[in-house]
Each structure stands twice: as structure tokens, then as C-alpha cells.
Amino acid sequence: xxxxxxxxxxxxxxxxxxxxxxxxxxxxxxxxxxxxxxxxxxxxxxxxxxxxxxxxxxxxxxxxxxxxxxxxxxxxxxxxxxxxxxxxxxxxxxxxxxxxxxxxxxxxxxxxxxxxxxxxxxxxxxxxxxxxxxxxxxxxxxxxxxxxxxxxxxxxxxxxxxxxxxxxxxxxxxxxxxxxxxxxxxxxxxxxxxxxxxxxxxxxxxxxxxxxxxxxxxxxxxxxxxxxxxxxxxxxxxxxxxxxxxxxxxxxxxxxxxxxxxxxxxxxxxxxxxxxxxxxxxxxxxxxxxxxxxxxxxxxxxxxxxxxxxxxxxxxxxxxxxxxxxxxxxxxxxxxxxxxxxxxxxxxxxxxxxxxxxxxxxxxxxxxxxxxxxxxxxxxxxxxxxxxxxxxxxxxxxxxxxxxxxxxxxxxxxxxxxxxxxxxxxxxxxxxxxxxxxxxxxxxxxxxxxxxxxxxxxxxxxxxxxxxxxxxxxxxxxxxxxxxxxxxxxxxxxxxxxxxxxxxxxxxxxxxxxxxxxxxxxxxxxxxxxxxxxxxxxxxxxxxxxxxxxxxxxxxxxxxxxxxxxxxxx
Amino acid sequence: xxxxxxxxxxxxxxxxxxxxxxxxxxxxxxxxxxxxxxxxxxxxxxxxxxxxxxxxxxxxxxxxxxxxxxxxxxxxxxxxxxxxxxxxxxxxxxxxxxxxxxx
Numbered sequence: 001x002x003x004x005x006x007x008x009x010x011x012x013x014x015x016x017x018x019x020x021x022x023x024x025x026x027x028x029x030x031x032x033x034x035x036x037x038x039x040x041x042x043x044x045x046x047x048x049x050x051x052x053x054x055x056x057x058x059x060x061x062x063x064x065x066x067x068x069x070x071x072x073x074x075x076x077x078x079x080x081x082x083x084x085x086x087x088x089x090x091x092x093x094x095x096x097x098x099x100x101x102x103x104x105x106x107x108x109x110x111x112x113x114x115x116x117x118x119x120x121x122x123x124x125x126x127x128x129x130x131x132x133x134x135x136x137x138x139x140x141x142x143x144x145x146x147x148x149x150x151x152x153x154x155x156x157x158x159x160x161x162x163x164x165x166x167x168x169x170x171x172x173x174x175x176x177x178x179x180x181x182x183x184x185x186x187x188x189x190x191x192x193x194x195x196x197x198x199x200x201x202x203x204x205x206x207x208x209x210x211x212x213x214x215x216x217x218x219x220x221x222x223x224x225x226x227x228x229x230x231x232x233x234x235x236x237x238x239x240x241x242x243x244x245x246x247x248x249x250x251x252x253x254x255x256x257x258x259x260x261x262x263x264x265x266x267x268x269x270x271x272x273x274x275x276x277x278x279x280x281x282x283x284x285x286x287x288x289x290x291x292x293x294x295x296x297x298x299x300x301x302x303x304x305x306x307x308x309x310x311x312x313x314x315x316x317x318x319x320x321x322x323x324x325x326x327x328x329x330x331x332x333x334x335x336x337x338x339x340x341x342x343x344x345x346x347x348x349x350x351x352x353x354x355x356x357x358x359x360x361x362x363x364x365x366x367x368x369x370x371x372x373x374x375x376x377x378x379x380x381x382x383x384x385x386x387x388x389x390x391x392x393x394x395x396x397x398x399x400x401x402x403x404x405x406x407x408x409x410x411x412x413x414x415x416x417x418x419x420x421x422x423x424x425x426x427x428x429x430x431x432x433x434x435x436x437x438x439x440x441x442x443x444x445x446x447x448x449x450x451x452x453x454x455x456x457x458x459x460x461x462x463x464x465x466x467x468x469x470x471x472x473x474x475x476x477x478x479x480x481x482x483x484x485x486x487x488x489x490x491x492x493x494x495x496x497x498x499x500x501x502x503x504x505x506x507x508x509x510x511x512x513x514x515x516x517x518x519x520x521x522x523x524x525x526x527x528x529x530x531x532x533x534x535x536x537x538x539x540x541x542x543x544x545x546x547x548x549x550x551x552x553x554x555x556x557x558x559x560x561x562x563x564x565x566x567x568x569x570x
Numbered sequence: 571x572x573x574x575x576x577x578x579x580x581x582x583x584x585x586x587x588x589x590x591x592x593x594x595x596x597x598x599x600x601x602x603x604x605x606x607x608x609x610x611x612x613x614x615x616x617x618x619x620x621x622x623x624x625x626x627x628x629x630x631x632x633x634x635x636x637x638x639x640x641x642x643x644x645x646x647x648x649x650x651x652x653x654x655x656x657x658x659x660x661x662x663x664x665x666x667x668x669x670x671x672x673x
Contacts, residue, residue, distance in 0.1 A: 108639070113656045113658060114656070114667070115663075116662065116666045116670065117604075117608075117659035117660040117662035118604075119645075119660065120601065121642055123645065126635045126640075127636055130636070152642060
């Protein structure tokens with residue numbers, strides 16, 4: 001067999017060289033991509049995304065990594081393929097014209113073929129070799145070579161030729177994806193896995209409770225560490241995206257910036273400044289305790305600061321929320337019109353948890369909000385188990401914290417016993433936890449709110465009464481009196497009573513004041529009359545004194561006169 | 571190895587259509603050589619004077635592999651008479667070759 005083109009020196013690639021796929025999340029799990037220069041087997045059942053995976057590998061390789069690729073399709077015609085991926089924004093025709101990719105549709109019609117003896121697949125080798133050389137391809141996809149088994153009878157020849165093909169591809173140093181349909185009890189129907197020893201990725205499409213989840217697992221990756229979990233992945237209008245189940249590190253940047261909750265009295269309970277930016281806040285409570293109102297007020301405050309907010313509603317439609325918020329004085333429509341607020345409402349059962357997560361991811365990436373509201377997370381339980389919801393929320397929180405986005409979750413608790421698993425076990429994941437509770441007493445129902453936890457700040461340990469008014473939300477200090485904690489009308493009665501007491505005391509004080517004034521006036525007039533009296537006495541005294549002096553002077557004069565007169569007589 | 575068309579004297583005035591055949595081979599591989607020998611023998615025996623056989627070395631014209639949807643080699647394509655048939659292998663199974671040629 002002459003294979004001149006492949007008579008190259010075996011490339012001595014270090015085992016760790018990898019070829020990035022460009023598929024979000026996958027390169028993270030595989031530590032950089034698929035093994036470079038080696039074949040990778042992608043297997044899975046019908047409709048699990050094998051073809052899309054491989055076409056994305058080729059297209060992203062050509063666009064993002066400047067590695068031209070050959071896509072050899074054994075199932076779909078190239079035009080069909082181009083049409084199928086056009087919705088993902090991949091223009092295969094243009095890429096072909098630019099010689100960055102090459103599509104080749106291999107058509108074999110069993111009815112047309114007569115086998116007349118010994119043969120080999122040299123035609124395939126020549127064809128593929130020519131395609132690779134014509135564009136300098138670094139990547140090759142064979143989708144799916146197993147089709148040959150259906151159309152050619154001599155399995156012995158096929159097997160040995162396929163083995164030879166894989167060796168030949170390795171020698172050519174092209175990174176290859178071979179797809180294979182899942183078989184009974186084996187990874188592929190025709191046992192392709194025995195020829196591909198470097199990397200095997202299994203795609204699965206599972207339906208649980210009528211809800212489908214796509215999962216990806218790396219069965220084997222020789223010479224490389226890799227994630228071994230089943231990773232959920234999604235196919236949407238942007239192609240594939242794999243979600244690593246957990247991010248491996250906990251090293252998000254943090255900020256000390258604080259943002260208001262939109263409820264001034266709540267901010268006051270949090271050192272007067274509100275929550276940390278980028279923190280996660282859980283508002284839990286029983287039905288009708290105003291969780292959505294708190295979330296709405298947070299959204300309102302965000303938009304009023306001129307920041308963007310996405311509101312994921314799993315219970316109510318956007319119009320419903322806007323109408324309801326208007327009744328407590330928040331006009332959210334204004335912010336929607338201004339492009340600051342975006343609603344995304346869907347029933348949890350619309351799709352699996354992972355799809356929700358990816359939708360959330362995608363919208364956040366597009367809209368770049370500063371605040372995200374998820375209302376409520378409890379509804380997600382209808383599409384997954386508690387542990388699944390918890391893992392999904394954990395990943396969501398991880399992602400949001402990495403992006404410095406503040407998130408508010410609301411959760412409905414079914415009972416009022418704190419610490420029971422009513423909050424999907426996320427309370428340990430969140431930074432702040434507000435609990436709104438019904439307090440029923442004296443034949444009425446009131447709302448009490450307290451801060452269960454708030455990491456990294458002092459916070460009030462008081463239960464506040466949570467009042468929803470036409471002008472918004474308010475927290476009122478509960479009345480702590482001799483009879484215990486008073487709330488609702490009992491509190492108001494107590495407050496009225498106190499107000500009455502104050503009025504009465506005020507009244508008493510004024511009366512006493514007037515009396516004092518009167519007394520003062522009386523005394524002052526008395527003082528005035530005494531002073532008058534004193535003056536007249538003084539005058540009287542003065543007058544007597546002058547009289548006396550006058551008399552003295554006259555008498556003196558008279559006596560001298562007399563003396564003189566007497567002398568004159570002598 | 572290129573063998574230019576071995577054109578026998580085409581019997582065009584007969585009732586039967588002429589056989590237009592093209593054999594794709596890969597250089598001088600043993601399968602190719604056997605296929606050429608075998609098909610010539612069969613044609614001479616059963617289709618004397620009413621066939622044209624062209625032998626193409628795919629290595630020399632690589633792009634033809636895609637054009638003609640070639641995977642397995644050697645391969646003989648019968649273009650005429652219709653229906654078009656593809657015969658793969660070294661043509662050693664005479665019975666199958668004859669079936670494939672519609673004889």
C-alpha cells in the first residue's frame with residue numbers, strides 16, 4: 001500500500017499538548033481541550049449532539065484558533081449541515097470559500113454497490129489526505145465513520161482499514177474527532193472505542209420526570225487529568241456550552257462597597273449602609289409575607305441608582321409583577337422602558353435546571369446587570385431534587401460572585417420552623433439571609449422580619465415589624481413592653497396609649513405653669529406697692545429731718561438774737 | 571500506472587447499448603493489478619467489442635475521489651447502460667462482477 005503523503009516522521013508531540021475546542025466550559029474540564037494531533041471519540045445516542053459538537057470544534061478551530069479543519073460527513077449532506085448550523089451563526093459556505101474549512105459529504109449507497117473481492121479504503125485515505133493538504137488542516141472530523149459498516153459487508157477489511165486510518169491521522173498530526181453511535185452495552189455500535197485510546201467523551205441525553213438534561217462525561221483521557229463528573233451541557237442558539245458542576249476555586253474578588261436594599265429602615269439594620277455589592281441575599285418566608293415586594297424594592301433601588309437589573313420570575317408574569325409593585329408605590333415600567341430593568345419569566349418546568357442555569361448565564365452575559373433577582377428559587381424544586389437545585393444555585397452564586405453581581409433569591413418556606421430544609425439548603429451559601437415571618441396574635445396576622453445572618457457586618461438582632469404601605473416598604477420597631485413584644489394593632493394601641501399619656505402630661509404641665517405665672521404677677525405687684533410705701537415713708541422721714549434742721553437753724557438764730565439783745569442790755 | 575482507455579471497436583449499430591466503464595485503482599497495488607487483469611478478462615469474454623474501459627489512478631487525480639464519491643478501491647463504475655452500478659474489490663468474484671454489470 002503506498003501512502004506517500006503519510007510517510008512523514010512521526011511527530012513527537014508531548015502528551016500534554018492540547019487543542020482548544022472553544023466550547024465554553026469544555027476546555028476548563030479537559031484542562032485545555034482535546035489531545036492535539038490525536039483522535040478523540042465522541043459517542044452517544046441519537047440526537048445527543050455529536051455532530052454539533054464536532055462541527056463546533058471545526059468552526060471554532062478555524063475562526064478562533066486559526067486551525068483549518070476538514071469535516072467529513074457520512075450522514076448528512078454538506079448543504080444540510082450548512083443549513084443546520086446556520087442558525088448558530090456559523091457560515092459554513094463562507095468559511096469554505098475562505099478555505100478555512102472543508103466539508104466533504106461521503107455518499108455510499110448500498111444498493112449501488114457490488115462487492116467483488118478484496119478491497120481497501122485507500123480511496124478514503126486519498127480523499128481525506130487531499131482535503132487536509134488542500135487547506136492545511138489541523139483538525140479533522142469523521143461523522144460518523146460507522147456508516148461504512150452499514151454499507152460495506154466485509155467487516156474484517158473495515159476494521160483493519162479503520163485502525164490504519166487512525167494511525168495515519170496520528171502520523172499526520174491532525175487533531176481528529178470521530179463520532180460514534182452508542183451501542184448496546186458498548187460505547188459505540190461497532191466498537192470504535194477500541195481503536196481510539198487517547199480520549200473518549202460520552203454525550204448523554206437523559207429524561208427525568210419529562211424534563212431533559214444533556215450530560216457530558218469524559219470517559220477517558222490518556223495522559224491528562226480531567227474532570228470525571230457528568231457535566232450538564234446545553235445546546236442553544238449559540239451552540240454548545242458545558243457547565244462545570246462546581247468551580248474549583250473560591251477566589252472571587254470582593255468589594256467593601258455597599259448598596260442600598262431600597263428599604264431605608266432595613267439598611268439601618270445593616271450598619272445603615274445596606275448590603276455588600278456582589279453578595280448573595282436570600283429572602284425566605286412563608287406565603288404572602290412580602291418576599292416579592294422586598295425583591296421588587298431591591299430592583300427599584302438598583303434602577304434608581306442607574307444600574308441594571310435582571311429579574312428572573314418563576315411564578316408571576318412580568319406584567320403581573322409590574323402591576324403589583326405599582327400598588328406599593330414602585331413604578332418598574334419606567335425602568336423597563338429605560339432599559340435598566342429586564343424581566344425574564346418562565347415556568348420552571350419549561351426545561352431542566354441546567355437549561356435554566358444556562359439561560360440565566362447567557363442573559364447575564366448579554367445584559368451585564370449589577371443586580372440579579374431570582375424569584376423564587378423554591379419553584380425550581382419542581383424540576384429537580386433538592387441536591388440538584390442546591391448544586392445549581394451554588395454554581396449560579398459562584399458565577400455571580402465572580403462577576404461581582406449582587407443577587408437576591410426569594411424562597412418560600414412551607415413552615416415556620418427555622419432551620420428546616422425549606423430554603424433548599426442554600427442558606428449556608430448566601431451572604432445574607434432575611435427571614436420574613438407571619439406572626440399571628442390577637443386575631444390578626446402581621447409580618448415580622450429579622451436578619452438571620454449577614455456576613456461581614458454588624459447587623460441588628462431585632463425583630464422588626466415589616467409593613468407594606470402604599471409608598472413602599474417599611475420596618476417598624478416592634479414595641480417591647482412589660483407585656484412582651486407587641487406588633488400590629490396591639491403595637492399601635494400601645495403607641496396611642498402612650499401618645500395620650502403625653503398629651504395629658506403636657507396639659508398638666510401647662511396648668512401649673514399658668515399658676516406660677518399668676519403667683520409671680522401677684523408677688524410682683526405686692527413688691528411694687530411695698531416699694532411705693534417705702535418711698536413715701538422715706539420722703540416723710542426726709543421731710544421731718546429738713547423741718548428739724550430748719551427749726552434748729554431758726555432757734556439758733558433766735559437764741560443768738562436773744563443773747564445779743566441781752567448784751568445790749570448790760 | 572495509467573492505462574489509457576482500452577477501447578475495443580465499439581459496436582454501435584447493435585441493439586444493445588455499449589458498456590461505459592471506468593476502473594479506479596491506486597497505483598500498482600496488488601488489488602489494483604488483479605482488478606485490472608480480472609475486469610479485462612471478464613469484459614473480453616462477455617462484452618467483446620461493446621465496451622469502453624477507462625482506468626484511472628486515483629493517486630494521480632486526487633480530487634476525483636471526492637467527485638466520484640470514492641471510498642473503497644479498486645472500484646469499477648458502470649456509467650452505461652443504466653442503472654449506474656459500483657463494483658468494489660479486485661473483481662475476482664466473477665459471478666458478482668457479472669451481477670453488477672447486469673449480465
